[in-house]
Amino acid sequence: MLKFLLEKEFKQILRDSFLPRMIFVFPVVMMLLLPNAANMEVKDINVCIVDNDHSPSSERLIQKIGASPYFHITSTAPSYRQGMENIENETADVIVEIPVFFDKSLEKESAAxxxxxxxxxxxxxxxxxxxxxxxxxxxxxxxIRAERIQVVDHHSSPAITTATTYAFNQSLNFKRFMVPAIMVQLLTILCGFLPALNIVSEKEKGTIEQLNVTPIKKSTFILAKLIPFWTIGFIVLSICFLLGRYIYGIYPEGSLLTLYFFAGIFLLAISGMGLLISNSSSTLQQAMFVMFFFLVILILMSGLFTPVSSMPQWAQYITIFNPLKYFIEVMRMVYLKGSTIKDLTTQLYALLSFMIVLNGWAVMSYRKNS
Amino acid sequence: MKIVIQTDGLTKQFGNFTAVDNISFKVQKGEIFGFLGANGAGKTTAMRMLCGLSLPTSGKGMVAGYDIEQEPEKVKRSIGYMSQKFSLYEDLKVWENIRLFAGIYGMKSKDIALKTDALLKQLGFESERDSYVKSLPLGWKQKLAFSVAIFHEPKIVFLDEPTGGVDPATRRQFWELIYEAADRGITVFVTTHYMDEAEYCDRVSIMVDGRIDALDTPKSLKNQFNANNMDEVFHQLARKAQRSDN
Structure with a gap:
């Protein structure tokens, strides 16, 4: 019986004028756009200099600021007040004001x-x-101090320097951190929304009644709805892996198989949620609104943009019920640290529970009669 | 004769509104049973209960030997249903729709293929085998929907206003299909608005405000109400109606 239903679902998806294109266009657009846009690195800070001293020392500080890759000295202003105007008309982000007698006080008090x-x-x-x-x-x-010490005292004083290494992402490449999580977001949107709209559109067309009057099993019906979106999820994920590899040069330290394994569970969980919402909505608008509501919360509370650990404690409790959080953790850990299933048992059990509960609920909430 | 549908005080309430009010009747095997009533009289609700799509608020119903409340899935295995709203898949081809529903009822692929050929030939649809259902004219769609509803040889077929919006010539052809099905022993339970169609039925019931106000053969109903045709019978009864949906 499942065979006939799957035939129907796949034919309908392939014949849709919109869906097959979306499956390719969505990942490409999101993968090209978001990793570049959702970037927390701060570069190109425009600096306005207010130099009241005009001395060799102030000149030297200005040069040092200008040499940094983060800063552009875009303007100089004669006074702080005029510097503020540059901030107000947004030609400057930061004002550096060097006071009069900067050079002198450095000389005398060795502080300024x-x-x-x-x-x-x-x-x-x-x-x-x-x-x-x-x-x-x-x-x-x-x-400056080092120079003074050399001048005053020729014995070199011991200097303490700190050296920082960033584990797992040595180059602090923000994209290596964002791209795997953006893949999760994409899968959630496609494989959460599509099933949510699917059953409801059968309700609107009235075709679901013709199925409800047959002896079809509820679990068979739900399975026939899940499998196509599961397949779509794998295709989308594979496209994402390829784009990540060839556009950003980002590939997982760990095994792709681990990622596919977790994706298989996550996709079922998120599609199950879509079906659940679909079952309890009677129109497309309802399903869209409810799904959108949940998606925004799930995405913003998943640790995608802001780390879960820096959320308030109560919010961290809420994220326990967010399947996205676990899958984003899996993606980042496998991509950056090369983690294996053994390291990810918490996430595995969490995602399995979501899969079982959401789909069980979807089967139960699907009513063949009223 | 064997009884295939039997209801006893079947009632459906939606809040304070009693859509179907305590109806009791019997339908015999092989009968063409007309289920008449004005809009909003409760025909569709009653039919949906008999098909296991809607649970009765009170009362009992047996269809094909199964209790509609206790064993709705067993009822579903023995019936075919054609809803008021056309409900085949428009984005599937003619043969694909037949294959889907036959498959759901457990027929084998090979049997389905053979029977599909025979059916399309009988309907004169061979050239439309690979057409999308959305491209068919309404009359053809209705004939196809009916053929799909009886494809798996159910004991009973429920038809909810099957000829709505169809021209008279197509309606005639449609009724020929109904007669053929009845000749094969399939019990036909049909709702309609067209009183000429009521004359084609073996027995008719007329629902007014959720109750069955009359039930007999068209001939004895006409005698009983001293009317020339079913239209007059219907008007005499429908005049009493307190509610309507328009």
């Missing part, structure tokens, strides 16, 4: 103040911009 003001409308850019600048200034001051 630099004033940094940043535009915090974009909080990340403002915050990171001023902390990068502080680092540049600190670097500058240690240079």
């Amino acid at each position: 103040k630099v004033f940094i003001a940043s535009n915090a409308v974009n909080g990340t850019k403002g915050g990171l911009g001023s902390s990068y600048l502080s680092a540049v200034v600190a670097d500058f001051s240690s240079e």
Whole structure:
């Protein structure tokens, strides 16, 4: 019986004027667009310099700031007030004000103040911009100090330097972190939405009644709806793997098989959720709205953009019920750390539970009579 | 004669509204049973209960020997159903629709293929075998839907306004198909708005406001109401109706 139903579902999907194209266009567009756009790195910070000192030291600090790849010195202003105008008309993100007697006080007191003001409308850019600048200034001051020490005292004093290595993502490549998670988002949208719309559209057309009046088993019906979207999920995921490899040069440290294995479970879970929503909606609008509502929450609370560990405690409890969180963890761990199924047992059990509960619920909530 | 449908005080309520009010009747094997009534009289609701699509609020119903409340899935195995709303898959071809529903009822691929050929030949549809159902004219769609409903040789077929919106010539052809099915021993349970069609039935019941107000052969109903045709019988009864959906 399943064979005949699967034949029907696959034919309908392939004959749809929209679906087969979407299966290819969606991953390509999202994979080209999002990893470049959803980028937390802050570059190209525009700096406005207010130099009240015009001394060799201030000149040297300005050069040092300009040499950093993060900063562009876009303007100089005669006063802080005029510097603020540059921030207001958005030609500058940060103002660096060097006070009068900067050079002198460095000379005399071997200390001087630099004033940094940043535009915090974009909080990340403002915050990171001023902390990068502080680092540049600190670097500058240690240079000066080192010179002074050499001048004053020829015995070299022991210097402590810190060396940082970033484990698993040495180049701090943000894309290596984002691309695997964006794949999860894509699978969720396609394989969550499509089944949600599928049963409801049969309800709207009235064809579901013709199936309900047959002795078809509820579990067979749900299985026939799940398998096609499961297959689509694997195709989409494979396209994503290829795009990640050839566009961004990102490939998993671990095994692709591990990823496919987890994807198989995750796809069933998320499609089951779609079917569940479909069963309890009577129109396409209802199903769309409900699905959209859940998707936004699931995606924003999955750790895709903001780490779950920095969410408030109550929000972290909510994420326990988010299947996306677990699959994003799996993707990132396999991509970046090369984890194996043995390292991912928590995620495995969580995803299996979602799969069983959501699909069991979908079968039970599908009613052949009223 | 063997009884294939029997109801006893069958009732369906939606909140305060009693769509079907305590109906009791029997249908014999091989009969063409007309189920008449104005819009909103409760015909479709009653039929949906008999098909196991809707559970009765109270009362009992037996279809093909099974209780409609206790064993609806067994009822479904023995019946065919053609709903008011055309419900074959428009994006599947003619043969694919036949194959799908025959397959669901457990027929083998090979048997389906053979029987499909015979059916299409009988209907004169051979050239439309590979056409999408959406491209067929309405009358053809209805004939196809009926043929699909009886393809698996059910004991009873339920037809909910099968000829709605179809021209008189096609309606005639449709009724020829109904007679052929009845000759093969399939019991036909049919709702209709057309009173000329009521005359084709072995027995008819007329529903008014959820109740069955009359049930007999067309001939004795006409005698009983002193009417020349079923149309007059229907008008005399329908005049009493308190509710209507328009």
